[in-house]
Amino acid sequence: MSATGLDLPITGARKRRRPLRRRVAALPGSTLAGGTIVGVIVLGAVLAPVLSPDDPIVGSISQRLFDVGSAGHVLGTDGQGRDILSRLMWGARPTLIAGVLPVLIATLIGTTLGLVAALSGGWPRTAIMRTLDVLYAFPAILLAIAIGAALGPGVLNAIVSLAIVLIAPIARVAEGEVLRVRSADFIESARVSGARWSTISRRHVLPNIAPALTVYCTSLIGLSIVYAAGLSFLGLGVSPPTADWGSMLNDLRQSIYDRPVLSLIPAIAIFLASIGFNLLGDGLRRQLDVNEEVAS
Amino acid sequence: MPAFLARRILYALPILLGVSVVVFITIKLIPGDPVSTLLGPSATPAAKADLTARLGLNDPLPVQYLHWLWHALQGDLGTSLAMGQPALTLVTKAFGNTMVLLVTALVIATIGGVGFGLVLALRPKSLLARLVGGASLGAISIPQYTVAMLFLLLAVESKAFPVGGMHSTGATGVGDLASHLVLPAVAAALTPMGIVARMFSVAVGEVLAQDFVTNMRARGVRQPAIVRHAVHNALPALLTITGLQVGYLLGGVLFVETIFSWPGIGELVYQAISTRDMALIQAGVLLSAVLLVLVNVVVDTAHAAVDPRVRAA
Numbered sequence: 100m101s102a103t104g105l106d107l108p109i110t111g112a113r114k115r116r117r118p119l120r121r122r123v124a125a126l127p128g129s130t131l132a133g134g135t136i137v138g139v140i141v142l143g144a145v146l147a148p149v150l151s152p153d154d155p156i157v158g159s160i161s162q163r164l165f166d167v168g169s170a171g172h173v174l175g176t177d178g179q180g181r182d183i184l185s186r187l188m189w190g191a192r193p194t195l196i197a198g199v200l201p202v203l204i205a206t207l208i209g210t211t212l213g214l215v216a217a218l219s220g221g222w223p224r225t226a227i228m229r230t231l232d233v234l235y236a237f238p239a240i241l242l243a244i245a246i247g248a249a250l251g252p253g254v255l256n257a258i259v260s261l262a263i264v265l266i267a268p269i270a271r272v273a274e275g276e277v278l279r280v281r282s283a284d285f286i287e288s289a290r291v292s293g294a295r296w297s298t299i300s301r302r303h304v305l306p307n308i309a310p311a312l313t314v315y316c317t318s319l320i321g322l323s324i325v326y327a328a329g330l331s332f333l334g335l336g337v338s339p340p341t342a343d344w345g346s347m348l349n350d351l352r353q354s355i356y357d358r359p360v361l362s363l364i365p366a367i368a369i370f371l372a373s374i375g376f377n378l379l380g381d382g383l384r385r386q387l388d389v390n391e392e393v394a395s
Numbered sequence: 396m397p398a399f400l401a402r403r404i405l406y407a408l409p410i411l412l413g414v415s416v417v418v419f420i421t422i423k424l425i426p427g428d429p430v431s432t433l434l435g436p437s438a439t440p441a442a443k444a445d446l447t448a449r450l451g452l453n454d455p456l457p458v459q460y461l462h463w464l465w466h467a468l469q470g471d472l473g474t475s476l477a478m479g480q481p482a483l484t485l486v487t488k489a490f491g492n493t494m495v496l497l498v499t500a501l502v503i504a505t506i507g508g509v510g511f512g513l514v515l516a517l518r519p520k521s522l523l524a525r526l527v528g529g530a531s532l533g534a535i536s537i538p539q540y541t542v543a544m545l546f547l548l549l550a551v552e553s554k555a556f557p558v559g560g561m562h563s564t565g566a567t568g569v570g571d572l573a574s575h576l577v578l579p580a581v582a583a584a585l586t587p588m589g590i591v592a593r594m595f596s597v598a599v600g601e602v603l604a605q606d607f608v609t610n611m612r613a614r615g616v617r618q619p620a621i622v623r624h625a626v627h628n629a630l631p632a633l634l635t636i637t638g639l640q641v642g643y644l645l646g647g648v649l650f651v652e653t654i655f656s657w658p659g660i661g662e663l664v665y666q667a668i669s670t671r672d673m674a675l676i677q678a679g680v681l682l683s684a685v686l687l688v689l690v691n692v693v694v695d696t697a698h699a700a701v702d703p704r705v706r707a708a
Contacts, residue, residue: 233413
C-alpha cells in the first residue's frame with residue numbers, strides 16, 4: 100500500500116474506543132440498576148435448569164406453604180408444596196417471552212404499516228390510520244383479553260393478542276417519525292435523482308427513524324411484561340402446572356390469609372422486571388439522544 | 396360549540412362502527428364449530444345443518460355482521476351461558492359499581508397528580524421534587540395488581556379495612572361503602588396519579604417558559620399570582636391528561652376489582668374467563684370501548700369550550 104503513496108494519515112481518524120469497563124462505569128446509576136435487574140432476571144431464566152434448587156412442577160404435600168426463609172426453601176413453598184424460588188426462575192421464561200416477543204412482532208408490523216401509510220399518503224394512509232384508530236379506541240388490556248379469551252388460554256395466544264394491541268401505538272409513532280423525515284432535503288434530492296420509494300425508505304428513511312423507534316419500542320417492553328403477566332393472572336397464559344409469574348400471583352393470592360408475604364413475591368418480581376426494563380429504556384434514550392416526547 | 400360537538404360525534408360514529416366490527420371478529424376467532432359445541436358430539440348431521448341455518452352461519456360474513464349489529468343495537472349481546480341471563484343485563488348491573496370505583500380513582504389521581512405536578516414544576520430542584528419525581532416514576536412502572544396485592548395485604552394484616560367486596564353483609568350506608576372503597580380506589584389511582592403529575596408538570600412548565608410570564612416577573616408580580624396564571628393556562632391540558640386516564644383505568648380496575656372482589660365489570664370478566672363465557676366477555680369489552688369513545692367526545696368538546704384555539708382547528 101505504501102508504494103502507492105496513498106497511506107497519508109487521515110485526520111479525524113476513528114478514536115480508539117474507551118475500554119468497555121470505563122464505558123459501563125460512565126453510565127448513569129439508574130441505567131446500571133435497570134441493567135442489573137434485567138440481567139439477574141434473564142440469567143435466572145436461562146440458568147433455571149442449573150440453578151433452580153427444586154422441581155418447579157412437582158411439590159411435596161408435606162411441605163405446603165412454608166414461609167420465606169425456611170430451610171431448603173429460601174422463598175418458601177406454595178399451596179402445593181412447590182419451591183417458589185424454583186417456580187420464579189422457571190416462570191421467568193414464559194413471562195419474558197410473552198413480554199418481549201409481542202413487542203418485536205408489533206415493531207415489525209407497526210413500523211411497516213407506519214412507513215407505508217406515511218410514504219403513500221392518500222387513501223392507503225387514511226385506510227391504515229383510521230383502522231388503527233379503531234384499535235386505539237379500546238382500553239389496551241381489554242382488547243388483549245377479548246382476543247386472548249376468544250383464541251383460548253396459552254402462551255402463544257397471549258403473544259398474538261398482545262402483539263395486535265401494540266401494533267397501533269407503534270404504527271402511530273412510526274408514521275409521525277416518517278412524516279418528520281420525509282420533508283427533509285436529502286429525501287427530496289434522492290427522489291429527484293430517480294431513486295425508488297423502496298430504496299429511499301430502506302437507505303434514507305429507516306436509518307433516520309430507527310433511534311426514536313428503538314427507544315419507543317424498548318419503553319414498551321416493561322408495559323408488555325405487565326400485560327402478559329396480567330393476562331396470565333386472569334387465566335389466559337400458561338396452563339397449570341407450568342409456572343409463570345402471572346399465574347403464580349393468582350395461585351398464591353389464594354393463601355393470603357395463611358402466608359400473606361408469599362403472595363407478594365410474584366407481584367414484586369413483575370414490578371422489578373417492569374421497572375428494570377423502563378430504566379434500561381430510559382438509559383437507551385439518553386444514549387441515543389432521543390427527545391423525551393417521542394419516547395413517552 | 397354545537398357545530399364542534401356535531402363534528403366530533405360525526406367523527407366518533409365510524410370509530411364506534413369499527414369497534415363493533417372488532418368485537419364481532421373476536422367472536423369469529425373462537426376456534427371450533429359453534430354448532431358442534433352447542434349440540435354436543437352425538438348430534439346428527441341433519442340437526443347440525445338445521446341449527447347452522449337457524450343461527451345464520453351459512454350467510455356471508457358481512458350479512459352475519461349486520462345481523463349481529465342489528466341485535467346489538469337493540470341491546471341483545473347474547474346470553475351468558477354460565478349465568479343464564481342476557482349478557483347486557485349482567486354487564487350493565489356491574490357497570491354502576493365499576494363507575495363508583497373508577498370515578499373515585501379518577502378524582503384521587505387528578506387531585507394528587509395536580510398537587511405533585513405543581514411541586515415538580517415550581518420547585519424542580521428541591522428535595523421534595525426529587526422525591527416526588529422518583530415516586531411518580533415508580534408509580535408509573537408498578538403494575539396495578541402489585542399495588543392491589545400490597546393494599547390487600549395491608550387490609551389483612553392491619554384489620555383496619557374490609558378485605559373485599561363493596562358492602563358488609565346487610566349494611567348499605569355510605570360510610571360502609573367508603574371504607575370498602577378506599578383501598579381499591581387508591582390502588583387503582585396510583586399509576587394514573589404518577590402520569591398526571593408528570594404530564595401536568597410539563598404543561599405548567601411550558602406556560603412558565605412563555606414570554607408573558609417573563610414579562611410578569613419583570614413587572615414585579617408576586618409568585619402566587621404567577622402560579623395562578625400558569626395553572627389557569629395549563630387547565631385545558633389537564634382536561635386532556637385526565638381524559639386519557641379513563642382508558643387506563645378502564646383496563647386497570649379489572650385487576651383491582653378481581654383482587655378486592657369488587658362486584659364490577661372487571662370481576663365479571665374474570666369470572667367469565669374462567670368459565671369461557673364469551674358473550675359476557677364481549678359485552679364487557681364492547682361497553683368499555685363505547686364508554687371510552689364517548690368520554691373522548693366529551694373531553695374534546697369540553698376542551699374546545701374552554702380553549703378557543705381548539706375550536707378553530
